[in-house]
Amino acid sequence: xxxxxxxxxxxxxxxxxxxxxxxxxxxxxxxxxxxxxxxxxxxxxxxxxxxxxxxxxxxxxxxxxxxxxxxxxxxxxxxxxxxxxxxxxxxxxxxxxxxxxxxxxxxxxxxxxxxxxxxxxxxxxxxxxxxxxxxxxxxxxxxxxxxxxxxxxxxxxxxxxxxxxxxxxxxxxxxxxxxxxxxxxxxxxxxxx
Amino acid sequence: xxxxxxxxxxxxxxxxxxxxxxxxxxxxxxxxxxxxxxxxxxxxxxxxxxxxxxxxxxxxxxxxxxxxxxxxxxxxxxxxxxxxxxxxxxxxxxxxxxxxxxxxxxxxxxxxxxxxxxxxxxxxxxxxxxxxxxxxxxxxxxxxxxxxxxxxxxxxxxxxxxxxxxxxxxxxxxxxxxxxxxxxxxxxxxxxxxxxxxxxxxxxxxxxxxxxxxxxxxxxxxxxxxxxxxxxxxxxxxxxxxxxxxxxxxxxxxxxxxxxxxxxxxxxxxxxxxxxxxxxxxxxxxxxxxxxxxxxxxxxxxxxxxxxxxxxxxxxxxxxxxxxxxxxxxxxxxxxxxxxxxxxxxxxxxxxxxxxxxxxxxxxxxxxxxxxxxxxxxxxxxxxxxxxxxxxxxxxxxxxxxxxxxxxxxxxxxxxxxxxxxxxxxxxxxxxxxxxxxxxxxxxxxxxxxxxxxxxxxxxxxxxxxxxxxxxxxxxxxxxxxxxxxxxxxxxxxxxxxxxxxxxxxxxxxxxxxxxxxxxxxxxxxxxxxx
Ligand SMILES: Cc1ncc(C[n+]2csc(CCOP(=O)(O)OP(=O)(O)O)c2C)c(N)n1
Ligand code: SF4
Numbered sequence: 001x002x003x004x005x006x007x008x009x010x011x012x013x014x015x016x017x018x019x020x021x022x023x024x025x026x027x028x029x030x031x032x033x034x035x036x037x038x039x040x041x042x043x044x045x046x047x048x049x050x051x052x053x054x055x056x057x058x059x060x061x062x063x064x065x066x067x068x069x070x071x072x073x074x075x076x077x078x079x080x081x082x083x084x085x086x087x088x089x090x091x092x093x094x095x096x097x098x099x100x101x102x103x104x105x106x107x108x109x110x111x112x113x114x115x116x117x118x119x120x121x122x123x124x125x126x127x128x129x130x131x132x133x134x135x136x137x138x139x140x141x142x143x144x145x146x147x148x149x150x151x152x153x154x155x156x157x158x159x160x161x162x163x164x165x166x167x168x169x170x171x172x173x174x175x176x177x178x179x180x181x182x183x184x185x186x187x188x189x190x191x192x193x
Numbered sequence: 194x195x196x197x198x199x200x201x202x203x204x205x206x207x208x209x210x211x212x213x214x215x216x217x218x219x220x221x222x223x224x225x226x227x228x229x230x231x232x233x234x235x236x237x238x239x240x241x242x243x244x245x246x247x248x249x250x251x252x253x254x255x256x257x258x259x260x261x262x263x264x265x266x267x268x269x270x271x272x273x274x275x276x277x278x279x280x281x282x283x284x285x286x287x288x289x290x291x292x293x294x295x296x297x298x299x300x301x302x303x304x305x306x307x308x309x310x311x312x313x314x315x316x317x318x319x320x321x322x323x324x325x326x327x328x329x330x331x332x333x334x335x336x337x338x339x340x341x342x343x344x345x346x347x348x349x350x351x352x353x354x355x356x357x358x359x360x361x362x363x364x365x366x367x368x369x370x371x372x373x374x375x376x377x378x379x380x381x382x383x384x385x386x387x388x389x390x391x392x393x394x395x396x397x398x399x400x401x402x403x404x405x406x407x408x409x410x411x412x413x414x415x416x417x418x419x420x421x422x423x424x425x426x427x428x429x430x431x432x433x434x435x436x437x438x439x440x441x442x443x444x445x446x447x448x449x450x451x452x453x454x455x456x457x458x459x460x461x462x463x464x465x466x467x468x469x470x471x472x473x474x475x476x477x478x479x480x481x482x483x484x485x486x487x488x489x490x491x492x493x494x495x496x497x498x499x500x501x502x503x504x505x506x507x508x509x510x511x512x513x514x515x516x517x518x519x520x521x522x523x524x525x526x527x528x529x530x531x532x533x534x535x536x537x538x539x540x541x542x543x544x545x546x547x548x549x550x551x552x553x554x555x556x557x558x559x560x561x562x563x564x565x566x567x568x569x570x571x572x573x574x575x576x577x578x579x580x581x582x583x584x585x586x587x588x589x590x591x592x593x594x595x596x597x598x599x600x601x602x603x604x605x606x607x608x609x610x611x612x613x614x615x616x617x618x619x620x621x622x623x624x625x626x627x628x629x630x631x632x633x634x635x636x637x638x639x640x641x642x643x644x645x646x647x648x649x650x651x652x653x654x655x656x657x658x659x660x661x662x663x664x665x666x667x668x669x670x671x672x673x674x675x676x677x678x679x680x681x682x683x684x685x686x687x688x689x690x691x692x693x694x695x696x697x698x699x700x701x702x703x704x705x706x707x708x709x710x711x712x713x714x715x716x717x718x719x720x721x722x723x724x
Contacts, residue, residue, distance in 0.1 A: 010541065011543065023198055023365070027198065032366075032367065033198060033365065033366065033367065034364060034365065034366045035364060035365040035366075036360055036363060036364035036365075037200070037363045037364065037365070038307075038363070039223060039224060039226075039227070039308075039362075039363050039653075040223035040224065040307055040308030040652075041223070041307065041308040041543050041651070042307070042308075042543050043543070044543035044544060044545070044546065044576065044579070045541075045543055045544045045546070046541055046542055046543035046544075047540075047541040051364075057446070058448070059366075060439045060440070060441075060442040060443040060446075061439045061440050061442075061443035061516075061517045062360050062361065062364035062366075062436070062439065063360065063440070063516050063517060064517075065443060065516075065517035065518055065521065065528060066517075066518045066528060066529075066530055066531045067528055067529035067530050067531035068528075068529075068531075069531075078537070078538055078539070078541075079541075081534060081535050081537070081538045082534060082538050084531060084532035084533065084534055084535070085530065085531035085532060085533065085534060086531055087531055087532055088529065088531070089529055102541070102544065103539060103540075103541055103542075103544075105539045106539060107537040107538075107539055108537075111537045112537055115535040115537055119532075
């Protein structure tokens, strides 16, 4: 098994929470992980990404080679496109459709969506709306993880367990809310793939 | 054994604790910061009462670590690459004095300049000071080197450099911990003159350091971190340093490269392996993160002139980080190159947070500066450096920590009056104080704006060593108290701030204006942690 995933977003959107949940799931599945993160200057509202590599065999490089990512998981639509050179011929792009506008020259969102729709395999999901329905806009990253989960070769129950581990200290209510967010994201992806 | 999912920097922090370290002395700087932060939050470090508070700058950090080593205990000092410029004096001289307790100098380089002014390669400093350098290829090696580096330092009797780069620093992988070693007991150096570099003693010590080079070489040749990997295809031999080894092996998923490979993670260069590679192979490809240091050394190394490929002949780019794709190209491999980035994608550079106090200071400053010609604000390194970009475009320099005040003084000396320095509280404490003393002594016509957000924010909100002391430092240096002003940078105080800037820019002497409001990121994380 091997999943090479690019996580993308804007500094402050918390993409590393997705990485942590996935990391827990992979560990529970006895898989090996390498995960390169962006720290430093770009965390001030700049473009941030993480290379997450999960495999049952030893992983050499901390970075995913170009054209080799099985999945781009982006919490922001324009950011999803920034990493297209990494996407493999058979890879999936899974992105949130709510733009994060903190630059004056943010492009017309319709043009961004047009580019996304050109791809052979993508899921475009309104994670913010689903998160609100579930009860907290802060759960949108878990909706995104759920939407990406059909394309990651890890048992879904292990991902659920990962969420239990990382939100466990915040109480049962928070855990359940995030689990619901995860399931709703997955359901959307399965209905729209 | 249970593995920990550690960032490279965390692996180093854990390794140092497990290696019996008694103190870490550091000044923050990406990508080195989280080593010290990890130690600050570690329960065993707390139980052992390991020293772990931030220092004023890298020079004070390394000097203090050397003092702990003098007293027989194990110490580490961590910094980013440019921090070693600041600590270079003590670093090079510590190689001359040598150590008593083990001393590791951990330096994190930032090739591609993700968060830095340059991409200098610290291995040159290691070679310059003639000390062993460790360069891990994995998080596990980073842990092992931090843990066992103290013993290496005690065995070689010199400081050991642990050099990492951004990717290893900020990438996670499984790390297995080893047995926790005890700390050293307090013990003074056997030779009471070991640390006295008077010329007569220094000459003797230098001869000793030169003689030790043979030992350092032998240790490299026998190091578990260096090895020769056989390969049947001898048209090419590959030297892979540090993390570049992983990028190479990425292309051989079954773990065997067809070409002979010398993996290097300890310097000086293991000559045995390199000589063998030279004898066996027609050409040599050097893969190293940072500058072409090894490549340059080898270019003049072989009598028969084996062709050397790498960053100098264009096989690899001369600057920037390596990655698997660049190495595939160097190996002549074809890869699927992915999709192009569509044109609609706009750059998203970092920016000041909404509501940041530096913004209010810049808005007020710009209003007053409109009365003067452009190009008179010198700045420094911190979040406020983003004031170089639109919509502010207020500042015209960012060179090295502290240079705002001294450059403003030099420009004022040249006749650019008024000249203005814009500096943060931590940068002022790090390297601004001495420059301000120069300006006071010469009554220079400069205005120093110390934008005090009570935090070291650019690197994530660490404690600033000048906290609560800035006015008294300025008064102590001799700045006229009538020309020291403090103001809260908020919209409601805009007019007042404009008035202060206008008056002090016109004043013919040194003045200091301190806009002071806590960094909003730091304030919110402080509140979160309280909950
Ligand atoms: C010699 C050196 N050490 C460390 C750094 C890393 N660094 C860049 S900005 C910064 C913090 C500056 O803090 P401050 O001046 O208070 O400004 P703030 O970011 O809080 O606005 C540090 C430590 C550096 N660039 N150079
Ligand atoms: S982190 Fe703090 S100092 Fe930096 S831009 Fe944000 S509010 Fe300003």
